[in-house]
Amino acid sequence: MTPELSSTAPKSCEGCQIRHRAVCSRCDDAELTQLDAIKYYRSFEAGQTLIWAGDDMDFVGSVVNGIATLTQTMEDGRTQMVGLLLPSDFVGRPGRNAAPYDVIAKTDVVMCCFRKKPFETMMVDTPHIAQRLLEMTLDELDAAREWMLVLGRKTAREKIASLLSIIARRNATLKLMPLNGAVSFELPLTREAMADYLGLTLETVSRQMSALKKAGVIQIENKRHITVPDMDALMEEAGDDGDGGLLV
Amino acid sequence: MTPELSSTAPKSCEGCQIRHRAVCSRCDDAELTQLDAIKYYRSFEAGQTLIWAGDDMDFVGSVVNGIATLTQTMEDGRTQMVGLLLPSDFVGRPGRNAAPYDVIAKTDVVMCCFRKKPFETMMVDTPHIAQRLLEMTLDELDAAREWMLVLGRKTAREKIASLLSIIARRNATLKLMPLNGAVSFELPLTREAMADYLGLTLETVSRQMSALKKAGVIQIENKRHITVPDMDALMEEAGDDGDGGLLV
DNA sequence: ATGCTTCTTTGATACAGATCAAGGCGATCC
DNA sequence: GGATCGCCTTGATCTGTATCAAAGAAGCAT
Known part of the structure; x- marks a missing residue:
């Protein structure tokens, strides 16, 4: 039940470059090499909780294969999904520690992860990564707010x-x-x-x-x-x- | 009905420094002076739409006084508020052009605005501003997602x-x-x-x-x-x- | 095959919240 | 004073979705 770790790309990962580009669409080769140095893969089984709300998250990354969800739960068990992670979607909160909600694998999932500390260091050295993250976060915010209309009305x-x-x-x-x-x-x-x-x-x-x-x-x-x-x-x-x- | 512009602080603005700090909590005095150079105030009447969904927004800024809302509307008139702007809250999307939803003044509102172009230039020169914005955006995202639980369940x-x-x-x-x-x-x-x-x-x-x-x-x-x-x-x-x- | 389990469909009924309708309260204007 | 307007409350009724219940369909192990 514990996630399998490996440092080689899963055969299903067609062109991991795409994941790097998802994190930063303007990286040059040197930066991509840097990203390579701190990346690893993790597999999860369907139904497994990747991250529990409140847990420390020591990585950021993106989904390579499979579907995961961001889910909030009330004490009495009512749950609300607040995000859907499809392949190429980014997970993680640079500069934050605790995860704000559960991340749950709905199918078997493979993630391409970057260790958080070095990733953050790289962010400081490479301003356009921070800008790319801001853009992605704004997109997520738009999506969340559009979803509020769906839920409310x-x-x-x-x-x-x-x-x-x-x-x-x-x-x-x-x-x-x-x-x-x-x-x-x-x-x-x-x-x-x-x-x-x-x-x-x-x-x-x-x-x-x-x-x-x-x-x-x-x-x-x-x-x-x-x-x-x-x-x-x-x-x-x-x-x-x-x-x-x-x-x- | 057109917004009143002025380059002097409204008397109701107690300590505009606080607004600058909302944008960047780590700015030094030189940077605050820079912010001062590109800032101006705008007043709106209760009921006025500050920004229409789809409009170009040529500024970012924060609310000094009053209450505004972010609102989405469907063709048939159903509306859903997706955000509430209280004094000190930030509005704007550096790097984006069109506003994604209406911003409506619910009371008379005074905003402290920064012209977008120079603000973005400043962002490039001053990495910790981008980081501050990322943090703020992550907070908004958390709030939006928590609100999804409220709306859905x-x-x-x-x-x-x-x-x-x-x-x-x-x-x-x-x-x-x-x-x-x-x-x-x-x-x-x-x-x-x-x-x-x-x-x-x-x-x-x-x-x-x-x-x-x-x-x-x-x-x-x-x-x-x-x-x-x-x-x-x-x-x-x-x-x-x-x-x-x-x-x- | 047979029996599990998990996911899905469909039916009957209950109920929370929407809708329709009327009236109250306070402010402002004449 | 009275009239008007915006906002709020309360009542009666209707309806969309939840809840409770049963059973079908597909996958998998034995």
Whole structure:
């Protein structure tokens, strides 16, 4: 159950450069070499909690493979997902110690980590890394705030449509696919995880998925494989026609 | 209706140094002088929209006096407040152009602004400003994510209690007052604005305020003046016993 | 096969909060 | 004084989602 550590790239990591570039899109070769020197890989099993809220985090890094979530929990067990980590997403809070919420692997996860102390040292020497981090954090803030609108004001049906269109969009971006025409993807979340993200119950999620299917907005094969014949129709259902591209 | 500009500190601005320090807590005198050179004041009337979503923002700054809100709106008019700006709070997105949501003055507001271009130049020359901004942004992100839990999982009563305890806490911090014993403050928001923040209707807000009053958790004088005899009891109602201090 | 377990769907019912509606209170203006 | 306006409260009713309950479908171990 303890995470496996290795200093070699997992075979599934296609081009770890991409991870480095996620941390700093303007690094030169020397800086990338520096990053290489302090990086290592970690694997986690599905269901494992990578980091507990309040724990000290001694690394920052990015997801190479798999899905993890940021989750907040109340004493009585109610939980709310506050972030979704897909491959290439960054985790970590340079300059901070304790993690503010649980990070949980929803599938098997491989992370590319950088030890925090040397990473912070590098940040001081390399101002554009700090600027890149500020940019990323602003993006996350935008995404969180857009999600507040979803949680506070949208109906169950709109919430589902919003989540599906985010995942579809992310998926297309990762695979460099266009978003016109039919889009098809594997849902990385259970109905329960979707409910945790949307502030709903899993039954309501299931019902609304069925409703969207009956309405012809989506097709569902094998519970988890989703096809969206028309992204515009889905975004119409989500209530955010047009723009809506901020969400992570 | 157009904002009033002036280059002199409004008489209500007690010690603008504090605003500069909010932007950078480690600035030396030379840097503060630099900040002084690019700063100006702006006043807005209650109800005025300081910045429209999508507009270019040519400044960053902080609130000196009054209350403003960050608000998102859907096409059909549903709105969700995604942030609350109290005196000393920072507004702006160095490195970004368009504002992501409306900023609306809820009372008359005075802001201390810095022109964006020179501010960004200064950021490049002065790395610890970028670091300070990263810290502030991380704080905002934490607050936004904690608010997601409120919006997604808390009951109406818990939402109200959460909001009141944030405002009480912020108020006490600004006035350097202790949080034990009875706490008393002026509510800066109408019932409708509270509803927008909490994802409720104004009627529900009113009812739950009455309920908390009847339960003796709060006292209400003149609709807007709130006394909390026991902060612990209020936080108990909010569902976050203990910690819960992240929220802005 | 058979029986587990985990995930999902669907139905019946309950309830929190929304909606619709009316009236109260205080400020400001004439 | 009375009229008007913005804000707040309270009541009656409706509705979307939660809750409780049962059963289907797929995967996996035996």
